[in-house]
Amino acid sequence: KALAHVYGENIITRVIRALSPVVSxxxxxxxxxxxxxxxxxxxxxxxxxxxxxxxxxxxxxxxARERNAxxxxxVACDMPFLSSELLARIIAVATESHSxxxxxxxxxxxxxxxxxxxxxxxxxxxxxxALARDxxxxxxxxxxxxxxxxxxxxxxxxxxxxxxxxxxxxxxERERAETIAQERQGA
Numbered sequence: 001k002a003l004a005h006v007y008g009e010n011i012i013t014r015v016i017r018a019l020s021p022v023v024s025x026x027x028x029x030x031x032x033x034x035x036x037x038x039x040x041x042x043x044x045x046x047x048x049x050x051x052x053x054x055x056x057x058x059x060x061x062x063x064a065r066e067r068n069a070x071x072x073x074x075v076a077c078d079m080p081f082l083s084s085e086l087l088a089r090i091i092a093v094a095t096e097s098h099s100x101x102x103x104x105x106x107x108x109x110x111x112x113x114x115x116x117x118x119x120x121x122x123x124x125x126x127x128x129x130a131l132a133r134d135x136x137x138x139x140x141x142x143x144x145x146x147x148x149x150x151x152x153x154x155x156x157x158x159x160x161x162x163x164x165x166x167x168x169x170x171x172x173e174r175e176r177a178e179t180i181a182q183e184r185q186g187a
Contacts (some may be wrong), residue, residue, distance in 0.1 A: 009083040010175075011078055011079070011080045011168055012028075012083075015075055015076075015077055015079060015080070016041070016171075018075070018082035018083065018084045018087060019029075019055060019073065019075060019084075019087060020046070021088070022073065022084055022091055023073055023075065023087075023091075025042070026041055026042075027041065027042050027043070027060060027063060028041045028042065028044075028077075029043070029044055029045075029046065029056040029060050030042040030077070031045045031046055031049065041139050044059055044060075044063060045059075046058075047059045047062060048131075051078070051136055052136050053138055054075050054116060054129060054131070054135075054136050054138055054140070055139070056074075057072075057074055057127065057138070058124070058128075059071045060074060060119075061119055061121050061123060061127070061159050062124065064157070065121040065124060068095075069121065070120055070121060071094065071118055071120035071121055071122075071123075072119050072121075073090065073091055074115065074116070074117060074118075075087070075115065075116050076115040076116065077167045078169065079115070079116065079164070079165060079166065079167060079168075080166065080168060080177050081163045081164050081166055081180065081181075082116065082164055083158040083159050083164050085156070085158050086104065086155065086159070087116075088118075089129045089150065089154075089158070090102050090116075090117065091118060092147060093118075094118040094120070094148075097103060097148050099118075099120070099146045099148035100119070100120045100123050100126075100146045100147065101117060101118065101119055101120070101123065101142065101146070101147040101148070102124050102147075102148045102150065103115060103116070103117035103118075103147065103148075103149060104149070104150040104152075104154075104155045104161070104165075105149050105152040105155055105161075106149055106152065106155070106161045106165050107152070107161060107162065108165065110139055111149075112139070112147075113150055113161075114138035114139055115138065115167075116164075116165060120145075123141065123147070126141040126144035126145050127141050129141065129144065130144075133149035135175070139152075
């Protein structure tokens with residue numbers, strides 16, 4: 001997914017472009033060497049494979065904790081239309097609120113976008129407890145931490161949430177992303 005192309009460039013390049021202005025370092029959590037080789041970023045594989053997206057968050061948080069960083073801004077590698085401004089807002093809210101998780105609301109099934117969120121390293125014990133009970137849901141540990149939501153109306157200031165949080169998992173979604181990118185380029 002990360003290497004799929006949308007409007008002439010792979011999605012991971014678009015994600016890195018959105019993240020780079022708002023974080024001091026971009027770390028790639030990927031078990032596929034082709035992805036890390038194509039980006040020339042610092043990369044790590046999951047510390048425990050088979051845990052899905054939560055395993056990636058866990059790995060990134062352990063990395064941040066090793067570096068004495070307070071937390072991570074995480075985004076999925078298949079979101080081609082992220083807003084740097086929204087990412088900066090999430091980080092600002094995390095800094096101001098000292099919340100363990102700061103996530104934007106969306107129209108998605110969870111009500112928030114856990115793959116476009118800030119996670120403090122203080123989430124590690126709660127994630128480990130969720131993993132111990134085989135709960136691999138991205139929000140499976142949220143009841144054990146302080147979660148702050150950025151209201152949907154505030155998110156909309158930065159763009160259409162359905163587009164910003166769009167994941168490209170299928171050929172149909174890639175074609176839709178291509179159409180959106182073409183329309184944006186023509187605007």
